[in-house]
Amino acid sequence: MNKIVLDANVLYSNILRGLFLWLSWGSLIQITWSDEIWDEVFRNYSDDDEAKQKFRQNIEGGVFKQFSASRKTLAGGYTLVGLPDKDDEHVVALARQQNCSTIVTLNLKDFPDALLSPVGISVCSPDLFLCDLFLSVPEEVKDGVLQHMKAQTKMKPKKAFYLEKLKNAKATKFASILETEDAAGNLFPEVWP
Numbered sequence: 001m002n003k004i005v006l007d008a009n010v011l012y013s014n015i016l017r018g019l020f021l022w023l024s025w026g027s028l029i030q031i032t033w034s035d036e037i038w039d040e041v042f043r044n045y046s047d048d049d050e051a052k053q054k055f056r057q058n059i060e061g062g063v064f065k066q067f068s069a070s071r072k073t074l075a076g077g078y079t080l081v082g083l084p085d086k087d088d089e090h091v092v093a094l095a096r097q098q099n100c101s102t103i104v105t106l107n108l109k110d111f112p113d114a115l116l117s118p119v120g121i122s123v124c125s126p127d128l129f130l131c132d133l134f135l136s137v138p139e140e141v142k143d144g145v146l147q148h149m150k151a152q153t154k155m156k157p158k159k160a161f162y163l164e165k166l167k168n169a170k171a172t173k174f175a176s177i178l179e180t181e182d183a184a185g186n187l188f189p190e191v192w193p
Contacts, residue, residue: 001028002028003099003100004032004104005104007091011037011038015168016126019144019145022147023141026143026147028133028140032070034072034090036074072097075097078097083111088110091103091111101120101121102123102129103123104123104125104129105126108125126174127173127174138181142178145178149162150191156192158192159190159191166178
């Protein structure tokens with residue numbers, strides 16, 4: 001099982017956060033985050049204090065309770081690896097402390113492989129991670145997507161809308177794989193007809 005740290009920019013995205021949570025729920029991956037990572041998500045969520053507070057309450061009342069094992073405490077006094085942005089060092093420290101092999105982030109430039117590889121950590125985009133996971137366990141990933149779509153009882157997205165949301169969240173190659181599967185009749189019927 002892949003043990004990963006989700007960076008704030010992945011958790012910020014509703015569709016990516018939801019999909020990674022469902023893949024974790026299905027035991028395909030083990031996700032890890034810290035209060036420091038979530039503080040960044042909450043801080044950048046919205047300029048509207050009321051919207052920010054509502055989002056925080058939803059996360060604390062849902063995600064934190066259902067995925068409490070993913071929440072890890074970052075021990076202080078960690079060794080810096082020399083990232084371009086010192087504010088990202090806590091993400092690497094968490095990965096090292098929790099023995100995570102991969103950091104999933106949209107900010108690849110902020111996590112240079114030359115600095116992470118010597119400490120045994122890889123970094124990849126959500127798109128690449130999802131594509132690689134699909135290649136290794138396609139049916140399980142498709143089931144994770146299906147469960148994620150079924151859970152969206154308010155929005156009730158059609159497959160095309162869901163795939164467009166993935167593309168908008170920069171998971172374009174993964175969305176294309178799912179489109180190809182759907183065109184070949186290998187995905188699943190519409191969840192919400």
